[in-house]
Amino acid sequence: MSEDDPFEAARRRLSDALSRLTAVVEIQTGPEGRLRGGEEEMQRMSADRARLAGELDAALARCERLEGANREVSARLVNAMEAVRGVLQGAG
Template sequence: MSEATLKDALTRLGHAMVALEDAVSSRIEREGDYVEAEAEVQRMNADRARLAGELDKSEARAERLEDANKEVSRRLVTAMETIRAVLDR
């Protein structure tokens, strides 16, 4: 093998090593981005679960308040009817 051929082979090997290092760096960066995105998705899922729980509690409270409102309204109607009956006598 001639010296020129050896130099060409070493140059190509050097270029190939640089390309490989660039590819590895790029892959590591993409995987880092993936890990960060996965962590963000997990945080969002935890927030969603927490918000869903709070929504369920709020809906249950709203139902209880609606039931209480209906009971108060029923009692007011009964009280008004009783007062009318007394006034009519």
């Protein structure tokens, strides 16, 4: 085949493209690529941690509000029971 053969030129271009592709794949799967993937995973985990910390803070704040409401309701129930007891003792 001559150097002007279009099939030979296409074969060379394909071979060059495959070589470049192989080099890119090796970079992506090599130590540097794994490190980059680890950094991305660390960023995702950090974002998840921040989101979860925010949700936890909100849940703790809600828990504190509910505990306060629970104490208030308990105090009101005690007062109501004492009032009912006083009425019953006064009627008896």
